[in-house]
Amino acid sequence: MRPDLKIIADLIKPGARVLDLGCGEGELLAGLQAEKQVNGYGLDVDPANIAICVRKGVNVIEQNLDQGLSNFPDDSFDMVVMTETLQSVRLPARMLDEMLRIGQECVVTFPNFGHWRSRWHLFLKGRMPMARHLPHDWHDTPNIHLCTVKDFERLARDKGLRIIQRFVAGADHRNHPLMSLMPNLFGAIAFYRLGRPERP
Numbered sequence: 001m002r003p004d005l006k007i008i009a010d011l012i013k014p015g016a017r018v019l020d021l022g023c024g025e026g027e028l029l030a031g032l033q034a035e036k037q038v039n040g041y042g043l044d045v046d047p048a049n050i051a052i053c054v055r056k057g058v059n060v061i062e063q064n065l066d067q068g069l070s071n072f073p074d075d076s077f078d079m080v081v082m083t084e085t086l087q088s089v090r091l092p093a094r095m096l097d098e099m100l101r102i103g104q105e106c107v108v109t110f111p112n113f114g115h116w117r118s119r120w121h122l123f124l125k126g127r128m129p130m131a132r133h134l135p136h137d138w139h140d141t142p143n144i145h146l147c148t149v150k151d152f153e154r155l156a157r158d159k160g161l162r163i164i165q166r167f168v169a170g171a172d173h174r175n176h177p178l179m180s181l182m183p184n185l186f187g188a189i190a191f192y193r194l195g196r197p198e199r200p
Helices: 003-009 027-036 047-056 090-103 115-124 149-159 176-180
Strands: 017-022 038-044 060-062 077-083 103-112 163-167 189-195
Touching: 003 027, 003 103, 003 163, 003 189, 017 027, 017 090, 017 163, 038 047, 047 060, 060 090, 077 090, 090 103, 090 149, 090 189, 149 163, 149 189, 163 176
Parallel strands: 017 038, 017 077, 038 060, 077 103
Antiparallel strands: 103 189, 163 189
């Protein structure tokens, strides 16, 4: 399993009901089914990915995330996962609402645009950054809502979401001491486990 998916897998309890948004080839769900016997479903829009999921025995639905998640009732899942996809949906804030409507908790990961390499690239070259965690040029990137760790935490705070866990890592998906001290500057990839707002 890819290192970033292993980090997410460690957050999921055995036997959990899991929905993976933008599941790709189903690697996370296939691993979770084998190792933790989860009851999992994936959503993806790419027919090639869907065919691979089916061959792996992963339950998958062809669905465009920008059309919302209204086909799922409240509390359908224990955990809803979105791996480096939040920045490519049209309405990320509404997507978070939907994830926590249908799931008790959610895990989201995204590339941190506040990373020092991105800042340095902009400062020196005056062009949109490209790096291991941001590999696309500005005109062909799927990322339409790049944000920083601080941006995301402000959104979570404004929405009253509980940040249960935060983990930042380099492009190699490893954590280093400076990342814990200054995540917005040194973290390339951010991982958040979120819970619903506290009820008054």
